[in-house]
Amino acid sequence: MAGYHVAPLEVLVEKFESLPGIGHKTAQRLAYYILNMSGEEARAFAAAVTEAHDKIHYCSVCCNLTDGELCPVCRGDRRNRGLICVVEEPKDVFAIERAGDYPGLYHVLHGAISPLSGVGPDQLKIKELLARIGPEVEEVIMATNPTVEGEATAMYLSRLLKPLGVRVTRLAYGIPVGGDLEYADDVTLQRALEGRQEL
Amino acid sequence: MAGYHVAPLEVLVEKFESLPGIGHKTAQRLAYYILNMSGEEARAFAAAVTEAHDKIHYCSVCCNLTDGELCPVCRGDRRNRGLICVVEEPKDVFAIERAGDYPGLYHVLHGAISPLSGVGPDQLKIKELLARIGPEVEEVIMATNPTVEGEATAMYLSRLLKPLGVRVTRLAYGIPVGGDLEYADDVTLQRALEGRQEL
Numbered sequence: 001m002a003g004y005h006v007a008p009l010e011v012l013v014e015k016f017e018s019l020p021g022i023g024h025k026t027a028q029r030l031a032y033y034i035l036n037m038s039g040e041e042a043r044a045f046a047a048a049v050t051e052a053h054d055k056i057h058y059c060s061v062c063c064n065l066t067d068g069e070l071c072p073v074c075r076g077d078r079r080n081r082g083l084i085c086v087v088e089e090p091k092d093v094f095a096i097e098r099a100g101d102y103p104g105l106y107h108v109l110h111g112a113i114s115p116l117s118g119v120g121p122d123q124l125k126i127k128e129l130l131a132r133i134g135p136e137v138e139e140v141i142m143a144t145n146p147t148v149e150g151e152a153t154a155m156y157l158s159r160l161l162k163p164l165g166v167r168v169t170r171l172a173y174g175i176p177v178g179g180d181l182e183y184a185d186d187v188t189l190q191r192a193l194e195g196r197q198e199l
Numbered sequence: 200m201a202g203y204h205v206a207p208l209e210v211l212v213e214k215f216e217s218l219p220g221i222g223h224k225t226a227q228r229l230a231y232y233i234l235n236m237s238g239e240e241a242r243a244f245a246a247a248v249t250e251a252h253d254k255i256h257y258c259s260v261c262c263n264l265t266d267g268e269l270c271p272v273c274r275g276d277r278r279n280r281g282l283i284c285v286v287e288e289p290k291d292v293f294a295i296e297r298a299g300d301y302p303g304l305y306h307v308l309h310g311a312i313s314p315l316s317g318v319g320p321d322q323l324k325i326k327e328l329l330a331r332i333g334p335e336v337e338e339v340i341m342a343t344n345p346t347v348e349g350e351a352t353a354m355y356l357s358r359l360l361k362p363l364g365v366r367v368t369r370l371a372y373g374i375p376v377g378g379d380l381e382y383a384d385d386v387t388l389q390r391a392l393e394g395r396q397e398l
C-alpha cells in the first residue's frame with residue numbers, strides 16, 4: 001500500500017522529470033496539466049515533440065539548427081560573408097540575433113572544450129569551421145561563454161585560425177549595461193578597467 | 200532580420216511555454232533538450248503524453264485518476280469502506296497515500312467552491328459523493344485545503360452530509376511537525392491552541 005500507482009501517469013511524470021531543471025513536484029503538475037488538456041491539445045503537444053525532433057537538423061554550413069538545407073542566416077543574401085561569429089550553442093545565435101545588429105554569419109560549435117566532462121576538440125564542430133575559412137573570410141569573432149571552458153576553446157581556435165591569415169577577435173568583457181558597480185565581481189571589474197575606452 | 204526562426208522548434212517552445220510555471224527561457228532549454236534526445240527517446244516522450252491522456256480517466260466510484268474501471272484504492276480489498284476522505288485534487292490522494300497509514304477510501308472533488316473563479320458546487324464531483332453515502336459509511340473526513348475556498352467547500356459539504364446521518368470531521372489544524380513556533384502565523388497558532396490535546 002506504499003503510494004498510489006497509475007502506470008501511464010507515472011510514465012508521463014518520469015518523462016517530465018527526465019528533463020533538465022524539472023523536479024518531481026513540477027513533473028507531477030505538468031502531467032496533471034496534460035491530463036486536463038483536450039485530446040486535440042495533447043496530440044498537438046506530442047506531435048510538436050516528434051516533429052521538432054524529426055525535422056530539425058544542423059545547417060550544412062554553420063551547424064546551427066534549421067529545418068532546411070541551410071539555416072536562415074546562411075541563406076540570407078544581405079549578410080556579410082567575411083565575418084563569422086563562433087558560439088557554443090544555438091541559443092547563443094538566437095541571443096545575438098535578438099540583440100539585432102550583427103551583420104555577419106555564425107558558426108555553432110555545439111559545446112566547449114572541457115577535459116573534465118570528456119569533451120575534446122573532436123566532439124565540437126571545429127573541422128567544419130576550418131573548412132569555411134577561405135579568402136573571403138576577414139574576421140572570426142569568438143563569442144564563446146566567459147567561462148574557463150569557453151576561454152580555453154577560444155584560445156584553442158585562435159591558435160588554429162591565425163596561421164590561416166584570418167583576424168581573430170573576442171567579445172569585449174566589462175560591466176553589464178544597467179548593472180551596478182557594487183555588485184560586479186572582481187575579475188569583471190579588472191577586465192573592465194583593462195578594456196577601458198576613450199570618451 | 201528580427202530574430203532567427205525555425206518553425207518546428209518555435210512550435211515546440213510555444214507548447215512548453217503553454218505549460219504552467221514554464222517561462223520562455225525554460226521552454227527553450229526543454230526544447231533543445233528534446234532535440235538532443237535520440238529519435239527513440241523523443242518518440243517515447245510523445246507517446247507518454249498521448250497514452251496518459253487517452254488511458255487515464257476518473258474512477259467510477261471516487262473520481263480519482265485511474266487507467267482501469269476502478270482506481271487501485273477502490274479496488275483494494277483491505278480498505279475500510281466506512282471511511283471516506285474528501286480531497287480537492289488527485290495529488291492530495293497521492294500525498295495522503297504517501298504518508299502511509301490512512302485505511303479508508305477517498306473522494307476527489309476536482310476543485311473547490313470558488314465564486315471568484317466561477318466554480319460552483321455543480322462543477323465539482325459532489326453528486327457523486329452524495330451517491331456514495333449508504334448505511335455502511337460511518338465517517339467522512341474533509342481534507343480540502345486550509346484556504347478560504349477549501350474551508351467553504353468543507354462547510355458546504357458538511358451541511359449536505361450531516362442530514363444523511365454520517366459523521367463529518369475535518370483534518371486537524373496546528374503547527375507543522377518540524378516547524379518553528381517563531382515562524383508559525385497567527386491563525387495557525389490560534390488554531391493550534393484551540394485544538395490542544397492531553398499529554
